[in-house]
Amino acid sequence: MSSAVSETDFVQRIEAVRRFNRFYTRHIGVLHEVLLRSPFPLTEARVIYELAHHEQVTATELAEELGLDPGYLSRILGGLQQRGLVVKRPSASDGRRNLLSLTDAGQESFAKLNADSRNETGAMLSGLTEEEQRSLVEAMHTIQRLLGAQPEHRVPYLLRPHQPGDMGWVVYRHGVLYAQEYGWDEQFEALVAEIVANFIKQFDPKRERCWIAEKDGQNVGSVFLVKHPERAGVGKLRLLLVEPQARGLGIGARLVHECVRFARQVGYRKVTLWTNDCLHAARHIYEQVGFALVQSKRHHSFGHDLVGETWELEL
Amino acid sequence: MSSAVSETDFVQRIEAVRRFNRFYTRHIGVLHEVLLRSPFPLTEARVIYELAHHEQVTATELAEELGLDPGYLSRILGGLQQRGLVVKRPSASDGRRNLLSLTDAGQESFAKLNADSRNETGAMLSGLTEEEQRSLVEAMHTIQRLLGAQPEHRVPYLLRPHQPGDMGWVVYRHGVLYAQEYGWDEQFEALVAEIVANFIKQFDPKRERCWIAEKDGQNVGSVFLVKHPERAGVGKLRLLLVEPQARGLGIGARLVHECVRFARQVGYRKVTLWTNDCLHAARHIYEQVGFALVQSKRHHSFGHDLVGETWELEL
DNA sequence: ATAAATTATTGACTTTAGCAACTATTGCGG
DNA sequence: CCGCAATAGTTGCTAAAGTCAATAATTTAT
Numbered sequence: 120m121s122s123a124v125s126e127t128d129f130v131q132r133i134e135a136v137r138r139f140n141r142f143y144t145r146h147i148g149v150l151h152e153v154l155l156r157s158p159f160p161l162t163e164a165r166v167i168y169e170l171a172h173h174e175q176v177t178a179t180e181l182a183e184e185l186g187l188d189p190g191y192l193s194r195i196l197g198g199l200q201q202r203g204l205v206v207k208r209p210s211a212s213d214g215r216r217n218l219l220s221l222t223d224a225g226q227e228s229f230a231k232l233n234a235d236s237r238n239e240t241g242a243m244l245s246g247l248t249e250e251e252q253r254s255l256v257e258a259m260h261t262i263q264r265l266l267g268a269q270p271e272h273r274v275p276y277l278l279r280p281h282q283p284g285d286m287g288w289v290v291y292r293h294g295v296l297y298a299q300e301y302g303w304d305e306q307f308e309a310l311v312a313e314i315v316a317n318f319i320k321q322f323d324p325k326r327e328r329c330w331i332a333e334k335d336g337q338n339v340g341s342v343f344l345v346k347h348p349e350r351a352g353v354g355k356l357r358l359l360l361v362e363p364q365a366r367g368l369g370i371g372a373r374l375v376h377e378c379v380r381f382a383r384q385v386g387y388r389k390v391t392l393w394t395n396d397c398l399h400a401a402r403h404i405y406e407q408v409g410f411a412l413v414q415s416k417r418h419h420s421f422g423h424d425l426v427g428e429t430w431e432l433e434l
Numbered sequence: 435m436s437s438a439v440s441e442t443d444f445v446q447r448i449e450a451v452r453r454f455n456r457f458y459t460r461h462i463g464v465l466h467e468v469l470l471r472s473p474f475p476l477t478e479a480r481v482i483y484e485l486a487h488h489e490q491v492t493a494t495e496l497a498e499e500l501g502l503d504p505g506y507l508s509r510i511l512g513g514l515q516q517r518g519l520v521v522k523r524p525s526a527s528d529g530r531r532n533l534l535s536l537t538d539a540g541q542e543s544f545a546k547l548n549a550d551s552r553n554e555t556g557a558m559l560s561g562l563t564e565e566e567q568r569s570l571v572e573a574m575h576t577i578q579r580l581l582g583a584q585p586e587h588r589v590p591y592l593l594r595p596h597q598p599g600d601m602g603w604v605v606y607r608h609g610v611l612y613a614q615e616y617g618w619d620e621q622f623e624a625l626v627a628e629i630v631a632n633f634i635k636q637f638d639p640k641r642e643r644c645w646i647a648e649k650d651g652q653n654v655g656s657v658f659l660v661k662h663p664e665r666a667g668v669g670k671l672r673l674l675l676v677e678p679q680a681r682g683l684g685i686g687a688r689l690v691h692e693c694v695r696f697a698r699q700v701g702y703r704k705v706t707l708w709t710n711d712c713l714h715a716a717r718h719i720y721e722q723v724g725f726a727l728v729q730s731k732r733h734h735s736f737g738h739d740l741v742g743e744t745w746e747l748e749l
Numbered sequence: 750a751t752a753a754a755t756t757a758t759t760g761a762c763t764t765t766a767g768c769a770a771c772t773a774t775t776g777c778g779g
Numbered sequence: 780c781c782g783c784a785a786t787a788g789t790t791g792c793t794a795a796a797g798t799c800a801a802t803a804a805t806t807t808a809t
Contacts, residue, residue, distance in 0.1 A: 130651040132571050133555045139574035140555075141483075143458055146581060148501045160795060179756060186460065191797055193758055215756040215805045240448045240455075247580060255580045256447050258573035259454035265562060265570045266461060336445040477765075494787060503767050508789055530774045530787040 162187070164232055166195055167221070170205065171229040171277060174373070175218040177210070204228055223280065230279055237336060276339065276370055278377060281329040286315045288331075289341050293360060301397060303421035310421075314357060318345060326354075326385050330377055332361070332370045339365035342374040344382055347391060354387040359401055371404050379408060383434050390434065396426040405430050472547055477502065479547055481510055482536070485520065486544040487592055489688065490533040492525070519543055541594055552651060591654065591685055593692060596644040601630045603646075604656050608675060616712060618736035625736075629672060633660060641669075641700050645692055647676070647685045654680035657689040659697055662706060669697045671707040674716055686719050694723060698749050705749065711741040720745050 159167065165185055170176065176184075182192045196219065199205040204225035210216035221229060244252055294308030318329065323346065332340030339362040347353035356378050361371045382390045392410070394401055410430040418427050472479060480500055485491065491499075497507045511534065514520040519540035525531040536544060559567055609623030633644065638661065647655030654677040662668035671693050676686045697705045707725070709716055725745040733742050 127652065129556070129559070129567075132559060132567050133552055134650040135571045135574060136555050136559065137551060139578060140462060142578050142581075144462055145501055147455060147459055147462065162796065177756075178758095188797060188799085189757070190759075190799080197758085213756085213806070217757075236452065237448055240451050241444070243581075244444070244447055244451065251580050252444075252447050254576055256450045258576040258580075259450060261569055261573040262577075263454060263457050265566050265573075266457075266558075335449040337442060475764075492787075504788070505768075505790075506766055512789090528775070528787085532788080 159228070159232065162191075163195055163199065166192070166199065167204065167225065167229050167232060170219060170221050170225065171233070171279075173220075175208075175220050177216045177218065179216075181219065199225070226279055230282070276332050276334040276365065276368060278330050278332055278373065281331055285329070285331050285338065285341075286319060288338050289315055289358060289360070292338075292341075292362065293358065296360065296363070297421070301421075301423070303423065307421040311358065314343075318343060326387075328378075328381055330374055332365070332374060334365050334368075334370075338362075340370045340374055342378055344378045344390070350389075350391075352386075352388045354382045354390045356390055356392040359392075359404075361400075366400070371400065372407065375404050375408050379432065379434075388434055390432045392430050394428050394430065396428055402428075408432065472550060474543070474547065477506075478510055478514065481507070481514070482519070482540065482544050482547060485534060485536050486541065486548070486594075488535075490523075490535050492531045492533065494531075496534065514540070538595070545594060545597065591647050591649040591680065591683060593645050593647055593688065596646055600644070600646050600653065600656075601634060603653050604630055604673060604675070607653075607656075607677065608673065611675065611678070612736070616736075616738070618738065622736040626673065629658075633658060641702075643693075643696055645689055647680070647689060649680050649683075649685075653677075655685045655689055657693055659693045659705070665704075665706075667701075667703045669702040669705045671705055674707075674719075676715075681715070686715065687722065690719050690723050694747065694749070703749055705747045707745050709743050709745065711743055717743075717745075723747065 162185075166181065166187075169181055169184060173180075178192055178196060179189065181187075182189045185192070187195075196205060196207070200207060202224075203222055205219055206222050207217040207219050210218050244255075247255065290308060290312045293311040294305065297303040297307050298305075318327070327343075327345045329341065329343045331338055340360055342359045343357045344354050345357060347355045356375065359371065359374060361374075379390060390410075392405065394405070396402070396415070410432045412428055413431050414429040416427050416429075418425055474482065477500075481496065481502075484496055484499055488495075493507055493511060494504065496502075497504045500507075502510075511520060511522070515522060517539075518537055520534055521537050522532040522534050525533050559570075562570065605623060605627045608626040609620065612618040612622050613620075633642070642658075642660045644656065644658045646653055655675055657674045658672045659669050660672060662670045671690065674686065674689060676689075694705060705725075707720065709720070711717070711730070725747045727743055728746050729744040731742050733740055
């Protein structure tokens with residue numbers, strides 16, 4: 120070793136790290152007690168958690184990520200499937216693999232778990248001052264960086280069904296963002312409000328749905344699929360929105376993709392949507408997913424001259 | 435909540451903390467795999483670890499500290515006792531309690547576990563630069579402070595039998611410290627060297643022992659109990675030393691205490707020791723433990739005029 | 750085309766853990 | 780000093796968590 124002094128430092132650091140590990144082992148133990156109060160055994164909860172953060176995973180990946188025995192995991196997944204929380208689809212490209220994902224019920228279970236855990240953490244944090252919270256988070260970042268947390272390769276956001284509060288958020292953010300980005304006036308916000316009001320009033324869970332994208336605990340995107348008011352067997356995609364700070368992560372595409380998947384699943388024969396030609400990012404996504412422009416029509420709304428467009432996708 | 439902005443921050447912090455918890459859960463999982471390669475199951479290892487850091491604990495305290503179920507712990511302790519790693523003595527003051535401590539074999543097992551874990555952590559740390567190591571440790575301190583790690587009320591040091599390297603350390607530190615603090619010359623260091631050489635050459639594990647005090651992974655104290663060269667049934671306490679940076683923690687008293695306990699246990703009828711009147715701290719400890727001054731004699735040694743003293747304790 | 754590797758499942762087990770009931774003490778209030 | 784609540788620890792029973800090896804179905808590599 121280089122010198123007596125630095126050797127001493129080194130040994131002391133080792134002990135400091137070990138002390139921290141003991142401390143945090145204990146700390147995590149306490150956290151887990153909270154999860155244990157949920158109807159899910161801890162390991163199951165962890166599996167659900169991972170599933171919620173992946174579009175689709177294979178069992179092997181999951182086992183890897185959670186450090187579980189494949190056999191054990193297989194059984195856990197079996198149980199979750201039986202209870203209707205997880206579905207498994209054979210992979211198209213590899214007959215050995217199965218792609219796993221949460222069902223709606225699974226999503227719901229996750230939402231509850233997630234909320235509990237979040238509240239727990241929130242309660243802990245709120246015992247600290249603003250300044251202390253900042254230091255804590257910063258210290259945690261430092262540790263993760265130094266211990267080589269490989270950038271989590273799960274998607275950094277989350278899709279979920281709507282919850283209380285989400286409708287207000289949708290109206291609010293549509294209003295703010297379209298005003299900011301396109302200068303649209305409050306007529307647009309009113310339109311959005313009307314749409315979501317109707318969605319809630321006439322909600323048919325079997326054939327309609329809202330997806331909210333969440334990132335770091337905050338809403339960052341939305342999309343709705345509703346029955347077309349006049350044309351039976353046709354679904355209408357509405358209110359696609361992604362917050363500026365969350366753009367570039369593929370959230371928009373993912374939202375539309377989910378929408379279409381759901382539309383197929385519940386038996387629509389066609390999905391239609393109305394947008395405006397100035398919304399380039401959205402149009403691009405619709406194109407990618409396979410929608411075709413079927414009609415274009417000038418109109419004056421929201422304080423501007425616009426070109427409204429109707430797009431359709433055969434299922 | 436105060437404002438939209440700080441609410442946003444708060445939610446993001448919650449997620450950051452949760453992310454860290456997941457990260458560290460996995461990280462600790464990996465650490466534990468290492469321990470799992472040892473002959474001890476993780477929980478047993480933790481129990482041994484705690485026992486090594488306490489003079490004597492009760493099962494309840496231990497369960498509390500480790501967050502274990504008392505029943506479960508009881509069984510673990512039972513197993514450790516059967517394998518001769520732990521002994522249990524009924525408490526004098528409370529008939530319900532049992533005071534637990536590691537046997538020699540237990541100490542040895544601990545030493546191995548501890549070394550493995552330390553090496554593991556050392557290997558991890560040495561992948562980082564000096565600067566990075568410092569940040570890491572600092573971040574860990576921050577977290578412990580903020581999450582209210584109550585100051586560990588276990589003793590922050592550790593007594594253990596001697597290992598390779600310890601004898602050299604004893605000679606080296608006696609030489610350095612007595613020179614620094616009392617100006618003694620290298621004759622003293624030579625004397626110490628001779629004593630430890632004889633200790634090793636004529637070591638009788640049944641009736642002789644060396645204790646090394648360790649703190650944060652470093653040696654900080656020593657004491658020896660050996661057979662008196664002339665008087666059968668008498669033990670001689672020698673080479674009591676505590677590093678300046680570790681004084682005030684009761685390490686000296688603890689070392690002498692262990693010595694006396696051992697002397698009683700292996701059947702000596704008396705313990706004697708030789709010291710000098712200028713070593714105030716040491717004399718104070720001997721007095722406290724019950725030693726009596728039986729002889730005082732001037733001598734010139736180590737480059738100084740000194741007053742040598744003989745102290746004795748009837749067992 | 751065959752061997753080797755990968756993905757997932759199953760059966761048979763062990764270990765780990767938690768709860769509740771029970772015994773032996775102790776401390777306390779009347 | 781008696782009775783009773785509280786504490787320390789043990790034991791039986793049960794569930795959860797995890798392991799290991801064998802197997803089947805594919806895919807990939809040689």
